Amino acid sequence: EVQLVESGGGLVQPGRSLKFSCAASGFTFSDYAMAWVRQAPKKGLEWVATIIYDGSSTYYRDSVKGRFTISRDNAKSTLYLQMDSLRSEDTATYYCARHPYGYTPFDYWGQGVMVTVSS
Amino acid sequence: DIRMTQSPASLSASLGETVNIECLASEDIYSDLAWYQQKPGKSPQLLIYNANSLQNGVPSRFSGSGSGTQYSLKINSLQSEDVATYFCQQYNNYWTFGGGTKLELK
Numbered sequence: 001e002v003q004l005v006e007s008g009g010g011l012v013q014p015g016r017s018l019k020f021s022c023a024a025s026g027f028t029f030s031d032y033a034m035a036w037v038r039q040a041p042k043k044g045l046e047w048v049a050t051i052i053y054d055g056s057s058t059y060y061r062d063s064v065k066g067r068f069t070i071s072r073d074n075a076k077s078t079l080y081l082q083m084d085s086l087r088s089e090d091t092a093t094y095y096c097a098r099h100p101y102g103y104t105p106f107d108y109w110g111q112g113v114m115v116t117v118s119s
Numbered sequence: 120d121i122r123m124t125q126s127p128a129s130l131s132a133s134l135g136e137t138v139n140i141e142c143l144a145s146e147d148i149y150s151d152l153a154w155y156q157q158k159p160g161k162s163p164q165l166l167i168y169n170a171n172s173l174q175n176g177v178p179s180r181f182s183g184s185g186s187g188t189q190y191s192l193k194i195n196s197l198q199s200e201d202v203a204t205y206f207c208q209q210y211n212n213y214w215t216f217g218g219g220t221k222l223e224l225k
Contacts, residue, residue: 035214045155045163045206047214059213095162103210105153107174109162 009113022096125217
């Protein structure tokens with residue numbers, strides 16, 4: 001059974017950093033691209049970043065470029081998101097999601113981790 | 120950026136009814152269109168991909184259609200467990216979601 005389990009969210013002040021992770025199991029992690037998708041409270045879904053299967057290429061939405069870093073450790077089957085220079089508008093539930101290589105839909109999602117950016 | 124416009128934003132329907140949700144892309148996305156269902160407090164689940172292909176395990180009362188810039192999700196014989204918010208997503212050029220359609224029971 002495919003499982004994606006996020007951990008590490010919380011409350012953080014504006015301008016500070018936060019890093020959280022997504023532990024994958026039930027499939028060959030290194031065969032898949034992975035993504036982070038966020039959802040602000042009572043709002044819609046917003047793709048944040050994608051990393052391809054071997055970590056050699058990453059893609060970001062414009063509003064997080066230069067502030068967020070997606071990475072992966074295939075030996076540990078774990079995906080990460082490092083968020084720097086956080087803003088209030090980054091407040092959201094962050095989901096990790098799996099997708100096959102390239103432009104494809106997200107076929108499995110984690111349960112999400114809440115990040116609140118507030119002073 | 121490709122923009123996705125979903126309609127209606129909310130919808131109230133009776134059990135057994137047929138429901139249609141529309142999604143309009145700002146440019147041709149060549150059927151690179153997925154539909155997701157998100158129940159309250161849960162993560163989204165993939166229902167449909169490539170505009171009309173049913174994801175494994177999804178009930179056959181769900182179906183998708185469309186091409187070019189116009190797409191739709193149809194739910195036949197609405198069940199109580201279908202109460203959720205539905206999102207479309209294009210994956211032709213990066214990934215963009217529609218604003219969502221909240222489906223409730225009448």
